[in-house]
Amino acid sequence: MTIVRATFLDTPTGETAMGAELRAATDAALRVVDGTIVERGAWADLGGRHTDDDVLDLRDGLVLPGLVDTHVHYPQVRVTGALGMPLLEWLDAVALPEEARLASPDYARAVAREFIGGLAGAGTTTALVFGSHFATAVDALFDEAQRVGLRVTAGLVVGDRGLPEALLTTPERAYAESIALARRWHQSAGAGSSPRTRYAVTPRFSYGATDALLESCQAVLKDVPGSWFTSHVNESQAEIAAVARLFPDATDYVDTYDRHGLVGASSVLAHNVHPTDRELRLLAGQGATVAHCPTSNAALGSGLFPLRAHVDHGVHVALGSDVGAGTGFSLFKEGLQAYFVQQLLGEAGLPLGPADLLHLATRSGALALGLDDEVGDLSVGKAFDALWLRPAETSPLALALRHADSASEALARTFALAGPADVAGVWVAGEPVKS
Incomplete structure (x- = not known):
């Protein structure tokens, strides 16, 4: 005692x-x-x-x-701080080439040590993590999280179009590798799992996914009880336009996920800088969370987050550092930047006080991850x-x-x-x- x-x-x-x-x-x-x-x-x-x-x-x-980070990329820790590019250009020039390097198990283990150390050093004790496109690298992430003792929800990142060849998968392979990882690491998976690790179904974004891949994601979500779902949505105008071309039958970006049963109370969608009212109503009605990543939105020039619109529609919001487009692991910095964004929006913004910032960085994240009975x-x-x-x-x-x-x-x-x-x-x- x-x-x-x-x-x-x-x-x-x-x-x-x-x-x-x-x-x-x-x-x-x-x-x-x-x-x-x-x-x-x-x-x-x-x-x-x-x-x-x-x-x-x-x-x-x-x-x-302990701080709760609801959106952070494990493979991108070494490319943090590459400024001056919009989202899609930054992905092609910086993030995706680095993510391909995690095909090497030794490289992945070194990155995992740096990543988990960065979270812990910033006071983050719980995180929803975008994993890697490689199953061996996801194993390395969970291994290191378990060794250090952090609470991590993560999974295999999957995409079957619009990405470098080394990062592509198929719906069948995505399902098989995800189920195998969940059996090893999800808290209800049986012997060998850790109660501090959980599995998250993680399509990179609709821009890099076909309907068939998203359907396989839904199958994993159904077949791994208690698993989480996370991806990106409405981050930049160029990305939104590209998704609309790829999914001509979808009503909007959120619909590309919702039509496959991927939007619900166990869903955390990052960014949502440019939502429609219909999308906000749907997210609120399904109980989904939006991870607000203000330093990333500023660094990539994605836009100013409409917090008031989310709150008015009843959408739950928490904070994410979004390393490596974000500028560091500290949720204190993210909270400060969230405050700045709302100040810059003027009458359209929603003023944030100190207690609001602490809630966003702690209890809001715990609620988003269904862990509010344990932490926050x-x-x-x-x-x-x-x-x-x-x-x-x-x-x-x-x-x-x-x-x-x-x-x-x-x-x-x-x-x-x-x-x-x-x-x-x-x-x-x-x-x-x-x-």
């Missing part, structure tokens, strides 16, 4: 980030037993009643829930998935925090200034991930 003593900030209530309420507790304590928070209260109370427990003293900083905040009954922010004394964040007049102000300054260098510790289910 361990008592964690710290200042805790989280947003334990609400289904959406908008209007989130910040819960702040100073010199408070959480009692953690077998990785689960079993008591929460003042340090004076819990410390006095459980004198034989170990004490983890994290008062020198802030403790937040620091309530009794949840796993102790947490990060400890302790910036160096001379850092801008440390200076800003020393002069913050309230917990909300401290949180605002955290999103404005925090990065991986300020993360001093990370825990998943009470186990240290980064010391």
Whole structure:
């Protein structure tokens, strides 16, 4: 048994980030037993009643829930920061050639170490990950996630047109390889699986898929109970136009997935920068989530995310870093950029406060991934998935925090200034991930 003593900030209530309420507790304590928070209260109370427990003293900083990234690309970690190109040009020139290199198991293992290390170093404890086009590389990803201890939902990325030859598959092969991976790694797959890993059916995007491939994806989703679905949608105007040409019978981009039974409560679609009202109504009605990836949208010039339209239609939204079009693993940076986007939209934007940003980076992601009973905040009954922010004394964040007049102000300054260098510790289910 361990008592964690710290200042805790989280947003334990609400289904959406908008209007989130910040819960702040100073010199408070959480009692953690077998990785689960079993008591929460003042340090004076819990410390006095459980004198034989170990004490983890994290008062020198802030403790937040582990961050939840709902869209991030494992094979692209080494090409982060290639600027100056729109989406389709960037894919052809930068991302896809790099992804082809993961055909080498040794290369894939090295990238997996860098990728999982990047997530953990940024305080991300749970992630919905775009895997690789190669089954051996997906194995390497899950192996490393299991070794480090992160919660990862991921799968084989599949496409059967519009991609380099090395990345193409067939509907039959996509189904067979996906089922084999799910048997090894999905939490309900039996012996050898890890409860922290789950399988995600992952067509790259409709631009790279035929109806037959999307039908095979639906078959995997049906045949792997509890699996997730993720892909891209409405990221750029050029991509949307190309998808419309490839699927002339589809009503819109979302329909290319929905007509195959791929849009539902276990679906997370990334970007959706340019949705129609019909698509928003459908996503809301099916209970799907949109992963908002603001640094990627800005870097590729894809557009400004219409958060107000999503909220008005009842579409759930969480945050994604979208490494490598996104500019790093830190969800603090993504939260700050999300704030900027809504500011730039003026009256069409939806203002975000500090608690909204924390909710987007934690509880919103847990809800999106169906893990809100386990993670996303620091309530009794949840796993102790947490990060400890302790910036160096001379850092801008440390200076800003020393002069913050309230917990909300401290949180605002955290999103404005925090990065991986300020993360001093990370825990998943009470186990240290980064010391």
